[in-house]
Amino acid sequence: MKYLHTRITEVTYPARDHALLRFAAAAEDIPAVPGEFVMIRGDWGCHPVLPRAFSLVESGAHGAVLVKAIGPGTQLLESMKVDDELVVFGALGKGYRIDDSGLRPVLVAGGVGVAPLLFLARELAARGQRPLFLYGAGTEHDLPLADEIAEVAELIITTEDGSVGEQGLITAPLQRALQDGADSIVYTCGPNGMLKAVAGVSQSHNTPCQVALEAPMACGMGTCKGCAVPIPDGSFKYVCYDGPVFDAEVIYGAADE
Amino acid sequence: MVPLMSERLRTSLGPLTLANPFVNASGTYGYGVEYASFVDVARLGGVSVKGISLLPRPGNSPPRTCETSAGMLNSIGLANIGIDVFLAETLPQLRELGVTVIVNTFATSIEDFVELAARFDNETGIAALELNISCPNVHAGGMHFGVSGAAAAEVTGAVRAVTDLPLMVKLSPEAGDIGEVARGVESAGADMISMINTIRGMVIDVDRRRPMLGQKMGGMSGPAIKPLGVRMVYEVFQQVSIPIIGMGGIASLRDALEYLMAGATAVQVGTANYSEPGISLRLADELEAWCSERDLTVTDLVGCAQGD
Numbered sequence A: 001m002k003y004l005h006t007r008i009t010e011v012t013y014p015a016r017d018h019a020l021l022r023f024a025a026a027a028e029d030i031p032a033v034p035g036e037f038v039m040i041r042g043d044w045g046c047h048p049v050l051p052r053a054f055s056l057v058e059s060g061a062h063g064a065v066l067v068k069a070i071g072p073g074t075q076l077l078e079s080m081k082v083d084d085e086l087v088v089f090g091a092l093g094k095g096y097r098i099d100d101s102g103l104r105p106v107l108v109a110g111g112v113g114v115a116p117l118l119f120l121a122r123e124l125a126a127r128g129q130r131p132l133f134l135y136g137a138g139t140e141h142d143l144p145l146a147d148e149i150a151e152v153a154e155l156i157i158t159t160e161d162g163s164v165g166e167q168g169l170i171t172a173p174l175q176r177a178l179q180d181g182a183d184s185i186v187y188t189c190g191p192n193g194m195l196k197a198v199a200g201v202s203q204s205h206n207t208p209c210q211v212a213l214e215a216p217m218a219c220g221m222g223t224c225k226g227c228a229v230p231i232p233d234g235s236f237k238y239v240c241y242d243g244p245v246f247d248a249e250v251i252y253g254a255a256d257e
Numbered sequence B: 001m002v003p004l005m006s007e008r009l010r011t012s013l014g015p016l017t018l019a020n021p022f023v024n025a026s027g028t029y030g031y032g033v034e035y036a037s038f039v040d041v042a043r044l045g046g047v048s049v050k051g052i053s054l055l056p057r058p059g060n061s062p063p064r065t066c067e068t069s070a071g072m073l074n075s076i077g078l079a080n081i082g083i084d085v086f087l088a089e090t091l092p093q094l095r096e097l098g099v100t101v102i103v104n105t106f107a108t109s110i111e112d113f114v115e116l117a118a119r120f121d122n123e124t125g126i127a128a129l130e131l132n133i134s135c136p137n138v139h140a141g142g143m144h145f146g147v148s149g150a151a152a153a154e155v156t157g158a159v160r161a162v163t164d165l166p167l168m169v170k171l172s173p174e175a176g177d178i179g180e181v182a183r184g185v186e187s188a189g190a191d192m193i194s195m196i197n198t199i200r201g202m203v204i205d206v207d208r209r210r211p212m213l214g215q216k217m218g219g220m221s222g223p224a225i226k227p228l229g230v231r232m233v234y235e236v237f238q239q240v241s242i243p244i245i246g247m248g249g250i251a252s253l254r255d256a257l258e259y260l261m262a263g264a265t266a267v268q269v270g271t272a273n274y275s276e277p278g279i280s281l282r283l284a285d286e287l288e289a290w291c292s293e294r295d296l297t298v299t300d301l302v303g304c305a306q307g308d
Helices: A072-078 A111-126 A146-152 A171-179 A192-204 A250-252 B084-096 B110-121 B144-148 B149-160 B180-188 B223-237 B254-264 B279-294
Strands: A002-015 A018-024 A037-042 A052-058 A062-068 A085-092 A104-112 A132-137 A154-159 A184-187 A211-212 A228-230 A236-238 A245-247 B009-015 B016-018 B022-025 B046-048 B066-070 B071-074 B100-103 B130-132 B167-172 B192-195 B199-201 B218-221 B244-247 B265-268
Touching: A002 A132, A002 B022, A018 A085, A018 B265, A037 A062, A037 A072, A052 A072, A052 A085, A052 A111, A062 A072, A062 A111, A062 A146, A104 A111, A104 A171, A104 A192, A111 A132, A111 A184, A132 A146, A132 A171, A146 A154, A146 A228, A154 A171, A171 A184, A171 A192, A171 B046, A184 A192, A192 A211, A192 A250, A211 A250, B022 B279, B066 B218, B071 B223, B084 B100, B084 B110, B100 B110, B110 B130, B149 B167, B149 B180, B180 B192, B180 B223, B192 B223, B218 B223, B223 B244, B223 B254, B244 B254, B254 B265, B254 B279, B265 B279
Parallel strands: A104 A132, A104 A184, A132 A154, A184 A211, B022 B046, B022 B265, B046 B100, B100 B130, B130 B167, B167 B192, B192 B244, B244 B265
Antiparallel strands: A002 A018, A002 A085, A018 A062, A037 A052, A037 A085, A052 A062, A211 A245, A228 A236, B009 B016, B066 B071, B071 B218, B199 B218
16 A cells, blocks of 8 residues: 655557556555556646546556546546646555466456456466457447557457447457357456446356446545445445455346345 | 644643644544554544444445535445444554544434443543534434534533543534534533534436435535635634534645634544545644744634634
């Protein structure tokens, strides 16, 4: 856990309305596993008040996060420049638990959910694996970092409008991949509807699946109790410290429920 | 760096003396222990812990938070670990860390408030008890104690009878006459007043055409409510003689100075903790420098904006 007043060291624009912000980690590296996140806020006065949660794309001597400009906070972050000040704390939460039993890794990303999965794909590559990476988006403009993925993984793209890759949803190539017989594990991150669909396909093939959730968050570290998600037994899990990565059945229930 | 006891910053609230006037507000800093690995929590003026009830509470249906212009809404619903776990596991950690602990406590009946207070009274390491009679986010009880002087006095008096701990009562800005509530709790034996709790607000999700929060309404906090809090502290200061801990939207030194000058003897910092968990220590350092340049103490500032 680190708490940094730092500066942006590099900004790149991997797709329309997306920025990849790199920042210095100061004296010690930021230790993180893929799926862990940081809370980030710029020096922009009192609106918006809350920091924003971002999965790390990189950790170590530099941190990096992928920002898609959607609301006021992400628009401000997306427009930041090198040397702008950032308050960063992290890494936070519980990331992906990387299988070491020999299952074939299948990574399934939707849009900006690519961030922790690129980190994971690079981690797997460093272990000598070349994962299957299924990457879905609405259109060709919402596929940041696809080139970086292709360097470390076997990449299949789907778009809903067919502007690039296969036309349709990411669950179609996932069905094919899980039907081919190899024992697999699915790691996924993206919009809630996609996560539920990916978990369902995985479950129908008796394939373990880990989902990275997103929720509105204020503190990022378990104190405000804002990021509750209801689970099948009627209780709540907290995305920021029980997750953001969960075994899919914890969130969606087991097959026989 | 603020020494643990700076003469300029030390502030006295009747039976409670704080090393500096910055307390982290209940609900925005967990139990304090979560921040100990990267904030020197012992140097804070105090930590008002997440409101403790007799039984653990799971909290409200999500979404529980959303942002507003220069502020936010929350409808957490007082999710907390309950008094048993707090006393067995959390309070010993706070004692070990040397935190000035203000125990915020919440109940929906006078009997439960009394039981909580009696149990806290037996413990060591509690600097003060803060009664939350003003939470807008629970259906039963909660705020109704805080909107009438008679009801507020009744619960305060019942708790006063069972504890010698310094007693702080947290007031709601939703009282029709907050001065009447303040006078009520003073007459019933409160040692100090903290104010203001959040005020209910709503955000509509225009795409879904429904309120954004799961509970529809939530308590509004952050810089947007600061003028409301400062005005109410200014008014209540004229009506009671017990000290006031001011809060609502403090995010800078100037914000804290406004509350002190309006009549607060100490302040609580809430929503700003989310963007900067060490902000209270930074503001304490800035206040020390500000006072030093002018050869003033915090006590010199309290209520100095009153009068013509």
